Amino acid sequence: MAKTIPVHIKQKFEQVVNVPTLPKVLSKVISMLGEPRVSAREVAKVISQDQALVSRILRIVNSAFYGFPRQIKTIDHALVILGFNRLKAAIFTASVLEVFKNGQNDIGFDVNGFWEHSIGVGVISKALAKHLRLPNVEEHFIFGLLHDVGKLILDYYGKEFYEKVLPLQKEKDVSLREAELEVIGFDHSIVGSIVFEKWNLPYDMIDVVTWHHDVVNYNGKFLPSVGIVAVADFLTRLVGIGYGGDMFIPPLHKNVFSMLNLDLMTVDYIIYEGLSQMDSMRDFLDIIRG
Ligand SMILES: [Fe+2]
Ligand SMILES: [Fe+2]
Known part of the structure:
Protein backbone atom coordinates (compact mmCIF):
# COMPACT_ATOMS: atom_id res chain seq x y z
CA MET A 1 0.00 0.00 0.00
CA ALA A 2 1.81 3.04 -1.20
CA LYS A 3 1.60 6.10 1.01
CA THR A 4 0.00 9.06 -0.68
CA ILE A 5 2.68 11.67 -0.62
CA PRO A 6 1.37 15.24 -0.82
CA VAL A 7 2.29 17.17 -3.96
CA HIS A 8 4.10 19.92 -2.05
CA ILE A 9 6.41 17.34 -0.47
CA LYS A 10 7.14 15.78 -3.83
CA GLN A 11 7.90 19.21 -5.26
CA LYS A 12 10.19 20.14 -2.40
CA PHE A 13 11.95 16.82 -2.86
CA GLU A 14 12.38 17.27 -6.63
CA GLN A 15 13.83 20.77 -6.16
CA VAL A 16 16.71 19.48 -4.07
CA VAL A 17 17.26 15.80 -4.72
CA ASN A 18 18.68 14.67 -8.00
CA VAL A 19 17.64 11.02 -7.97
CA PRO A 20 20.34 8.79 -9.43
CA GLY A 103 28.55 9.82 -5.29
CA GLN A 104 30.25 12.04 -2.74
CA ASN A 105 29.88 11.51 0.95
CA ASP A 106 31.51 14.57 2.50
CA ILE A 107 29.15 16.16 4.99
CA GLY A 108 29.91 14.05 8.01
CA PHE A 109 27.33 11.27 7.80
CA ASP A 110 28.78 8.04 9.19
CA VAL A 111 28.38 5.76 6.16
CA ASN A 112 30.25 2.81 7.67
CA GLY A 113 28.08 2.92 10.78
CA PHE A 114 25.05 3.24 8.53
CA TRP A 115 25.89 0.08 6.59
CA GLU A 116 26.72 -1.83 9.74
CA HIS A 117 23.30 -0.89 11.11
CA SER A 118 21.67 -1.84 7.80
CA ILE A 119 23.42 -5.20 7.64
CA GLY A 120 22.36 -5.87 11.24
CA VAL A 121 18.74 -5.09 10.34
CA GLY A 122 19.07 -7.33 7.27
CA VAL A 123 20.44 -10.26 9.26
CA ILE A 124 17.82 -9.95 12.02
CA SER A 125 14.98 -9.45 9.50
CA LYS A 126 16.01 -12.62 7.75
CA ALA A 127 16.20 -14.54 11.04
CA LEU A 128 12.72 -13.30 11.97
CA ALA A 129 11.28 -14.23 8.56
CA LYS A 130 12.79 -17.69 8.90
CA HIS A 131 11.34 -18.10 12.36
CA LEU A 132 7.90 -17.01 11.12
CA ARG A 133 8.25 -19.45 8.21
CA LEU A 134 7.60 -16.84 5.55
CA PRO A 135 8.08 -18.04 1.98
CA ASN A 136 10.51 -15.27 1.01
CA VAL A 137 13.11 -15.46 3.76
CA GLU A 138 16.02 -14.32 1.55
CA GLU A 139 14.23 -11.18 0.49
CA HIS A 140 14.05 -10.05 4.09
CA PHE A 141 17.79 -9.59 4.13
CA ILE A 142 17.41 -7.04 1.31
CA PHE A 143 14.42 -5.39 2.98
CA GLY A 144 16.49 -4.86 6.11
CA LEU A 145 19.60 -3.87 4.22
CA LEU A 146 17.77 -1.18 2.27
CA HIS A 147 15.15 0.04 4.77
CA ASP A 148 17.02 3.27 5.58
CA VAL A 149 18.38 3.94 2.11
CA GLY A 150 16.54 7.30 2.13
CA LYS A 151 19.21 8.52 4.56
CA LEU A 152 21.96 7.65 2.11
CA ILE A 153 20.07 9.31 -0.74
CA LEU A 154 19.88 12.49 1.32
CA ASP A 155 23.54 12.26 2.26
CA TYR A 156 24.75 11.74 -1.33
CA TYR A 157 22.09 13.44 -3.42
CA GLY A 158 20.19 15.79 -1.10
CA LYS A 159 23.04 17.61 0.61
CA GLU A 160 21.12 20.88 0.79
CA PHE A 161 18.83 19.13 3.29
CA TYR A 162 21.32 17.00 5.17
CA GLU A 163 23.80 19.85 5.62
CA LYS A 164 21.21 21.36 7.96
CA VAL A 165 19.80 18.12 9.38
CA LEU A 166 23.10 16.63 10.62
CA PRO A 167 24.22 19.60 12.75
CA LEU A 168 20.71 20.10 14.12
CA GLN A 169 20.55 16.45 15.19
CA LYS A 170 23.76 16.90 17.19
CA GLU A 171 22.91 20.31 18.57
CA LYS A 172 19.47 19.32 19.81
CA ASP A 173 20.45 15.74 20.62
CA VAL A 174 17.35 14.35 18.95
CA SER A 175 16.97 11.37 16.64
CA LEU A 176 18.05 11.80 13.04
CA ARG A 177 14.44 11.28 12.00
CA GLU A 178 13.22 14.09 14.27
CA ALA A 179 15.86 16.40 12.84
CA GLU A 180 14.78 15.44 9.30
CA LEU A 181 11.16 16.19 10.10
CA GLU A 182 12.06 19.55 11.62
CA VAL A 183 14.35 20.72 8.81
CA ILE A 184 12.78 19.13 5.74
CA GLY A 185 9.23 18.44 6.84
CA PHE A 186 9.44 14.77 5.87
CA ASP A 187 11.73 11.92 6.79
CA HIS A 188 14.00 9.34 5.13
CA SER A 189 11.16 6.81 4.84
CA ILE A 190 9.34 9.21 2.50
CA VAL A 191 12.56 9.82 0.59
CA GLY A 192 13.04 6.06 0.23
CA SER A 193 9.45 5.70 -0.87
CA ILE A 194 9.71 8.34 -3.62
CA VAL A 195 13.01 6.94 -4.89
CA PHE A 196 11.95 3.28 -4.83
CA GLU A 197 8.80 4.14 -6.76
CA LYS A 198 10.85 5.98 -9.34
CA TRP A 199 13.10 2.95 -9.63
CA ASN A 200 10.07 0.68 -10.07
CA LEU A 201 11.23 -1.62 -7.30
CA PRO A 202 8.85 -4.37 -6.15
CA TYR A 203 5.82 -3.31 -4.08
CA ASP A 204 6.83 -5.23 -0.95
CA MET A 205 10.19 -3.44 -0.94
CA ILE A 206 8.51 -0.05 -1.38
CA ASP A 207 6.11 -0.72 1.49
CA VAL A 208 8.86 -1.82 3.87
CA VAL A 209 10.84 1.34 3.20
CA THR A 210 7.79 3.59 3.38
CA TRP A 211 6.23 2.23 6.56
CA HIS A 212 9.12 1.04 8.73
CA HIS A 213 8.54 3.87 11.23
CA ASP A 214 4.76 3.67 11.07
CA VAL A 215 3.82 -0.01 11.18
CA VAL A 216 0.73 0.35 13.35
CA ASN A 217 -0.92 2.47 10.68
CA TYR A 218 -0.04 0.08 7.88
CA ASN A 219 -2.86 -2.03 6.49
CA GLY A 220 -1.41 -3.19 3.19
CA LYS A 221 -0.72 -6.78 2.26
CA PHE A 222 2.92 -7.00 3.29
CA LEU A 223 2.37 -6.64 7.01
CA PRO A 224 4.65 -9.40 8.22
CA SER A 225 7.56 -7.94 6.23
CA VAL A 226 6.93 -4.34 7.27
CA GLY A 227 6.58 -5.42 10.91
CA ILE A 228 9.65 -7.63 10.75
CA VAL A 229 11.88 -4.83 9.54
CA ALA A 230 10.52 -2.42 12.17
CA VAL A 231 11.23 -5.00 14.91
CA ALA A 232 14.67 -5.74 13.45
CA ASP A 233 15.46 -2.00 13.35
CA PHE A 234 14.46 -1.73 17.00
CA LEU A 235 16.47 -4.79 18.08
CA THR A 236 19.55 -3.82 16.09
CA ARG A 237 19.69 -0.50 17.83
CA LEU A 238 18.86 -2.03 21.18
CA VAL A 239 21.92 -4.28 21.05
CA GLY A 240 24.05 -1.57 19.46
CA ILE A 241 24.95 -2.98 16.04
CA GLY A 242 26.25 -0.20 13.82
CA TYR A 243 25.11 3.40 13.92
CA GLY A 244 21.78 4.50 12.47
CA GLY A 245 22.58 8.21 12.62
CA ASP A 246 21.90 8.72 16.35
CA MET A 247 22.03 6.78 19.62
CA PHE A 248 18.27 6.53 20.12
CA ILE A 249 16.18 3.40 19.91
CA PRO A 250 13.27 4.04 17.53
CA PRO A 251 9.90 3.96 19.30
CA LEU A 252 8.02 0.79 18.48
CA HIS A 253 4.41 0.17 19.42
CA LYS A 254 4.13 -2.87 21.67
CA ASN A 255 1.36 -4.24 19.46
CA VAL A 256 3.88 -4.88 16.69
CA PHE A 257 5.33 -7.82 18.63
CA SER A 258 1.90 -9.38 19.13
CA MET A 259 0.95 -8.62 15.52
CA LEU A 260 3.85 -10.88 14.54
CA ASN A 261 3.25 -13.42 17.32
CA LEU A 262 6.66 -12.82 18.82
CA ASP A 263 7.34 -13.60 22.46
CA LEU A 264 10.36 -12.56 24.51
CA MET A 265 12.11 -15.89 24.33
CA THR A 266 11.95 -15.90 20.54
CA VAL A 267 13.24 -12.34 20.40
CA ASP A 268 16.14 -13.35 22.64
CA TYR A 269 16.98 -16.23 20.38
CA ILE A 270 16.77 -14.09 17.24
CA ILE A 271 19.13 -11.52 18.73
CA TYR A 272 21.58 -14.29 19.61
CA GLU A 273 21.35 -15.72 16.10
CA GLY A 274 21.76 -12.29 14.54
CA LEU A 275 24.79 -11.40 16.64
CA SER A 276 26.48 -14.71 15.88
CA GLN A 277 26.24 -13.93 12.16
CA MET A 278 27.63 -10.43 12.42
CA ASP A 279 31.24 -11.57 12.09
CA SER A 280 30.68 -13.06 8.67
CA MET A 281 28.97 -9.81 7.77
CA ARG A 282 32.23 -7.84 8.12
CA ASP A 283 33.11 -9.36 4.78
CA PHE A 284 29.92 -7.94 3.36
CA LEU A 285 30.82 -4.52 4.70
CA ASP A 286 34.11 -4.66 2.81
CA ILE A 287 32.21 -5.37 -0.39
CA ILE A 288 29.95 -2.42 0.24
CA ARG A 289 32.94 -0.16 0.87
CA GLY A 290 34.92 -1.47 -2.10
FE1 LIG B 1 14.54 4.47 9.48
FE1 LIG C 1 17.11 1.86 10.71
Whole structure:
Protein backbone atom coordinates (compact mmCIF):
# COMPACT_ATOMS: atom_id res chain seq x y z
CA MET A 1 0.00 0.00 0.00
CA ALA A 2 1.81 3.04 -1.20
CA LYS A 3 1.60 6.10 1.01
CA THR A 4 0.00 9.06 -0.68
CA ILE A 5 2.68 11.67 -0.62
CA PRO A 6 1.37 15.24 -0.82
CA VAL A 7 2.29 17.17 -3.96
CA HIS A 8 4.10 19.92 -2.05
CA ILE A 9 6.41 17.34 -0.47
CA LYS A 10 7.14 15.78 -3.83
CA GLN A 11 7.90 19.21 -5.26
CA LYS A 12 10.19 20.14 -2.40
CA PHE A 13 11.95 16.82 -2.86
CA GLU A 14 12.38 17.27 -6.63
CA GLN A 15 13.83 20.77 -6.16
CA VAL A 16 16.71 19.48 -4.07
CA VAL A 17 17.26 15.80 -4.72
CA ASN A 18 18.68 14.67 -8.00
CA VAL A 19 17.64 11.02 -7.97
CA PRO A 20 20.34 8.79 -9.43
CA THR A 21 19.39 6.11 -11.91
CA LEU A 22 19.69 2.40 -11.23
CA PRO A 23 21.92 0.29 -13.42
CA LYS A 24 19.97 -0.45 -16.63
CA VAL A 25 20.40 -4.16 -16.13
CA LEU A 26 18.48 -4.10 -12.86
CA SER A 27 15.48 -2.33 -14.44
CA LYS A 28 15.51 -5.03 -17.09
CA VAL A 29 15.79 -7.80 -14.52
CA ILE A 30 12.93 -6.34 -12.45
CA SER A 31 10.62 -6.20 -15.45
CA MET A 32 11.65 -9.74 -16.41
CA LEU A 33 10.81 -10.96 -12.93
CA GLY A 34 7.31 -9.58 -13.41
CA GLU A 35 6.79 -11.79 -16.46
CA PRO A 36 5.12 -15.11 -15.77
CA ARG A 37 7.41 -17.51 -17.57
CA VAL A 38 10.87 -16.09 -17.43
CA SER A 39 13.67 -18.56 -16.83
CA ALA A 40 16.51 -18.00 -14.42
CA ARG A 41 18.92 -18.60 -17.30
CA GLU A 42 17.45 -15.72 -19.29
CA VAL A 43 17.91 -13.44 -16.30
CA ALA A 44 21.51 -14.58 -15.90
CA LYS A 45 22.11 -13.73 -19.56
CA VAL A 46 20.88 -10.17 -19.06
CA ILE A 47 22.98 -9.66 -15.94
CA SER A 48 26.06 -10.84 -17.79
CA GLN A 49 25.83 -7.75 -20.00
CA ASP A 50 27.04 -5.57 -17.14
CA GLN A 51 30.48 -6.75 -16.11
CA ALA A 52 30.87 -4.35 -13.17
CA LEU A 53 27.62 -5.66 -11.77
CA VAL A 54 28.65 -9.24 -12.40
CA SER A 55 31.88 -8.85 -10.46
CA ARG A 56 30.09 -7.20 -7.54
CA ILE A 57 27.47 -9.94 -7.47
CA LEU A 58 30.21 -12.57 -7.49
CA ARG A 59 31.98 -10.86 -4.59
CA ILE A 60 28.72 -10.94 -2.65
CA VAL A 61 27.98 -14.59 -3.34
CA ASN A 62 31.55 -15.56 -2.51
CA SER A 63 31.48 -13.68 0.79
CA ALA A 64 31.56 -15.42 4.17
CA PHE A 65 27.87 -14.53 4.50
CA TYR A 66 26.97 -17.24 2.03
CA GLY A 67 29.76 -19.48 3.26
CA PHE A 68 30.39 -21.67 0.22
CA PRO A 69 33.69 -23.49 0.36
CA ARG A 70 34.33 -23.41 -3.38
CA GLN A 71 34.66 -20.20 -5.34
CA ILE A 72 31.70 -19.29 -7.52
CA LYS A 73 33.06 -17.91 -10.79
CA THR A 74 30.08 -17.16 -13.02
CA ILE A 75 26.48 -16.00 -12.68
CA ASP A 76 25.31 -19.32 -14.15
CA HIS A 77 27.29 -21.18 -11.55
CA ALA A 78 25.89 -18.93 -8.79
CA LEU A 79 22.43 -19.70 -10.04
CA VAL A 80 22.94 -23.42 -9.75
CA ILE A 81 24.51 -23.24 -6.30
CA LEU A 82 22.44 -20.48 -4.71
CA GLY A 83 19.11 -20.83 -6.44
CA PHE A 84 17.17 -18.00 -7.97
CA ASN A 85 15.95 -16.31 -4.78
CA ARG A 86 19.32 -15.99 -3.13
CA LEU A 87 20.85 -14.78 -6.34
CA LYS A 88 18.06 -12.23 -6.63
CA ALA A 89 19.03 -10.83 -3.22
CA ALA A 90 22.60 -10.42 -4.45
CA ILE A 91 21.45 -8.73 -7.68
CA PHE A 92 19.39 -6.14 -5.82
CA THR A 93 22.11 -5.47 -3.31
CA ALA A 94 24.81 -5.10 -5.96
CA SER A 95 22.63 -2.82 -8.08
CA VAL A 96 21.71 -0.44 -5.29
CA LEU A 97 25.34 -0.26 -4.20
CA GLU A 98 26.29 0.82 -7.73
CA VAL A 99 24.19 3.94 -7.21
CA PHE A 100 26.40 5.17 -4.41
CA LYS A 101 29.68 4.16 -6.01
CA ASN A 102 30.27 7.48 -7.71
CA GLY A 103 28.55 9.82 -5.29
CA GLN A 104 30.25 12.04 -2.74
CA ASN A 105 29.88 11.51 0.95
CA ASP A 106 31.51 14.57 2.50
CA ILE A 107 29.15 16.16 4.99
CA GLY A 108 29.91 14.05 8.01
CA PHE A 109 27.33 11.27 7.80
CA ASP A 110 28.78 8.04 9.19
CA VAL A 111 28.38 5.76 6.16
CA ASN A 112 30.25 2.81 7.67
CA GLY A 113 28.08 2.92 10.78
CA PHE A 114 25.05 3.24 8.53
CA TRP A 115 25.89 0.08 6.59
CA GLU A 116 26.72 -1.83 9.74
CA HIS A 117 23.30 -0.89 11.11
CA SER A 118 21.67 -1.84 7.80
CA ILE A 119 23.42 -5.20 7.64
CA GLY A 120 22.36 -5.87 11.24
CA VAL A 121 18.74 -5.09 10.34
CA GLY A 122 19.07 -7.33 7.27
CA VAL A 123 20.44 -10.26 9.26
CA ILE A 124 17.82 -9.95 12.02
CA SER A 125 14.98 -9.45 9.50
CA LYS A 126 16.01 -12.62 7.75
CA ALA A 127 16.20 -14.54 11.04
CA LEU A 128 12.72 -13.30 11.97
CA ALA A 129 11.28 -14.23 8.56
CA LYS A 130 12.79 -17.69 8.90
CA HIS A 131 11.34 -18.10 12.36
CA LEU A 132 7.90 -17.01 11.12
CA ARG A 133 8.25 -19.45 8.21
CA LEU A 134 7.60 -16.84 5.55
CA PRO A 135 8.08 -18.04 1.98
CA ASN A 136 10.51 -15.27 1.01
CA VAL A 137 13.11 -15.46 3.76
CA GLU A 138 16.02 -14.32 1.55
CA GLU A 139 14.23 -11.18 0.49
CA HIS A 140 14.05 -10.05 4.09
CA PHE A 141 17.79 -9.59 4.13
CA ILE A 142 17.41 -7.04 1.31
CA PHE A 143 14.42 -5.39 2.98
CA GLY A 144 16.49 -4.86 6.11
CA LEU A 145 19.60 -3.87 4.22
CA LEU A 146 17.77 -1.18 2.27
CA HIS A 147 15.15 0.04 4.77
CA ASP A 148 17.02 3.27 5.58
CA VAL A 149 18.38 3.94 2.11
CA GLY A 150 16.54 7.30 2.13
CA LYS A 151 19.21 8.52 4.56
CA LEU A 152 21.96 7.65 2.11
CA ILE A 153 20.07 9.31 -0.74
CA LEU A 154 19.88 12.49 1.32
CA ASP A 155 23.54 12.26 2.26
CA TYR A 156 24.75 11.74 -1.33
CA TYR A 157 22.09 13.44 -3.42
CA GLY A 158 20.19 15.79 -1.10
CA LYS A 159 23.04 17.61 0.61
CA GLU A 160 21.12 20.88 0.79
CA PHE A 161 18.83 19.13 3.29
CA TYR A 162 21.32 17.00 5.17
CA GLU A 163 23.80 19.85 5.62
CA LYS A 164 21.21 21.36 7.96
CA VAL A 165 19.80 18.12 9.38
CA LEU A 166 23.10 16.63 10.62
CA PRO A 167 24.22 19.60 12.75
CA LEU A 168 20.71 20.10 14.12
CA GLN A 169 20.55 16.45 15.19
CA LYS A 170 23.76 16.90 17.19
CA GLU A 171 22.91 20.31 18.57
CA LYS A 172 19.47 19.32 19.81
CA ASP A 173 20.45 15.74 20.62
CA VAL A 174 17.35 14.35 18.95
CA SER A 175 16.97 11.37 16.64
CA LEU A 176 18.05 11.80 13.04
CA ARG A 177 14.44 11.28 12.00
CA GLU A 178 13.22 14.09 14.27
CA ALA A 179 15.86 16.40 12.84
CA GLU A 180 14.78 15.44 9.30
CA LEU A 181 11.16 16.19 10.10
CA GLU A 182 12.06 19.55 11.62
CA VAL A 183 14.35 20.72 8.81
CA ILE A 184 12.78 19.13 5.74
CA GLY A 185 9.23 18.44 6.84
CA PHE A 186 9.44 14.77 5.87
CA ASP A 187 11.73 11.92 6.79
CA HIS A 188 14.00 9.34 5.13
CA SER A 189 11.16 6.81 4.84
CA ILE A 190 9.34 9.21 2.50
CA VAL A 191 12.56 9.82 0.59
CA GLY A 192 13.04 6.06 0.23
CA SER A 193 9.45 5.70 -0.87
CA ILE A 194 9.71 8.34 -3.62
CA VAL A 195 13.01 6.94 -4.89
CA PHE A 196 11.95 3.28 -4.83
CA GLU A 197 8.80 4.14 -6.76
CA LYS A 198 10.85 5.98 -9.34
CA TRP A 199 13.10 2.95 -9.63
CA ASN A 200 10.07 0.68 -10.07
CA LEU A 201 11.23 -1.62 -7.30
CA PRO A 202 8.85 -4.37 -6.15
CA TYR A 203 5.82 -3.31 -4.08
CA ASP A 204 6.83 -5.23 -0.95
CA MET A 205 10.19 -3.44 -0.94
CA ILE A 206 8.51 -0.05 -1.38
CA ASP A 207 6.11 -0.72 1.49
CA VAL A 208 8.86 -1.82 3.87
CA VAL A 209 10.84 1.34 3.20
CA THR A 210 7.79 3.59 3.38
CA TRP A 211 6.23 2.23 6.56
CA HIS A 212 9.12 1.04 8.73
CA HIS A 213 8.54 3.87 11.23
CA ASP A 214 4.76 3.67 11.07
CA VAL A 215 3.82 -0.01 11.18
CA VAL A 216 0.73 0.35 13.35
CA ASN A 217 -0.92 2.47 10.68
CA TYR A 218 -0.04 0.08 7.88
CA ASN A 219 -2.86 -2.03 6.49
CA GLY A 220 -1.41 -3.19 3.19
CA LYS A 221 -0.72 -6.78 2.26
CA PHE A 222 2.92 -7.00 3.29
CA LEU A 223 2.37 -6.64 7.01
CA PRO A 224 4.65 -9.40 8.22
CA SER A 225 7.56 -7.94 6.23
CA VAL A 226 6.93 -4.34 7.27
CA GLY A 227 6.58 -5.42 10.91
CA ILE A 228 9.65 -7.63 10.75
CA VAL A 229 11.88 -4.83 9.54
CA ALA A 230 10.52 -2.42 12.17
CA VAL A 231 11.23 -5.00 14.91
CA ALA A 232 14.67 -5.74 13.45
CA ASP A 233 15.46 -2.00 13.35
CA PHE A 234 14.46 -1.73 17.00
CA LEU A 235 16.47 -4.79 18.08
CA THR A 236 19.55 -3.82 16.09
CA ARG A 237 19.69 -0.50 17.83
CA LEU A 238 18.86 -2.03 21.18
CA VAL A 239 21.92 -4.28 21.05
CA GLY A 240 24.05 -1.57 19.46
CA ILE A 241 24.95 -2.98 16.04
CA GLY A 242 26.25 -0.20 13.82
CA TYR A 243 25.11 3.40 13.92
CA GLY A 244 21.78 4.50 12.47
CA GLY A 245 22.58 8.21 12.62
CA ASP A 246 21.90 8.72 16.35
CA MET A 247 22.03 6.78 19.62
CA PHE A 248 18.27 6.53 20.12
CA ILE A 249 16.18 3.40 19.91
CA PRO A 250 13.27 4.04 17.53
CA PRO A 251 9.90 3.96 19.30
CA LEU A 252 8.02 0.79 18.48
CA HIS A 253 4.41 0.17 19.42
CA LYS A 254 4.13 -2.87 21.67
CA ASN A 255 1.36 -4.24 19.46
CA VAL A 256 3.88 -4.88 16.69
CA PHE A 257 5.33 -7.82 18.63
CA SER A 258 1.90 -9.38 19.13
CA MET A 259 0.95 -8.62 15.52
CA LEU A 260 3.85 -10.88 14.54
CA ASN A 261 3.25 -13.42 17.32
CA LEU A 262 6.66 -12.82 18.82
CA ASP A 263 7.34 -13.60 22.46
CA LEU A 264 10.36 -12.56 24.51
CA MET A 265 12.11 -15.89 24.33
CA THR A 266 11.95 -15.90 20.54
CA VAL A 267 13.24 -12.34 20.40
CA ASP A 268 16.14 -13.35 22.64
CA TYR A 269 16.98 -16.23 20.38
CA ILE A 270 16.77 -14.09 17.24
CA ILE A 271 19.13 -11.52 18.73
CA TYR A 272 21.58 -14.29 19.61
CA GLU A 273 21.35 -15.72 16.10
CA GLY A 274 21.76 -12.29 14.54
CA LEU A 275 24.79 -11.40 16.64
CA SER A 276 26.48 -14.71 15.88
CA GLN A 277 26.24 -13.93 12.16
CA MET A 278 27.63 -10.43 12.42
CA ASP A 279 31.24 -11.57 12.09
CA SER A 280 30.68 -13.06 8.67
CA MET A 281 28.97 -9.81 7.77
CA ARG A 282 32.23 -7.84 8.12
CA ASP A 283 33.11 -9.36 4.78
CA PHE A 284 29.92 -7.94 3.36
CA LEU A 285 30.82 -4.52 4.70
CA ASP A 286 34.11 -4.66 2.81
CA ILE A 287 32.21 -5.37 -0.39
CA ILE A 288 29.95 -2.42 0.24
CA ARG A 289 32.94 -0.16 0.87
CA GLY A 290 34.92 -1.47 -2.10
FE1 LIG B 1 14.54 4.47 9.48
FE1 LIG C 1 17.11 1.86 10.71
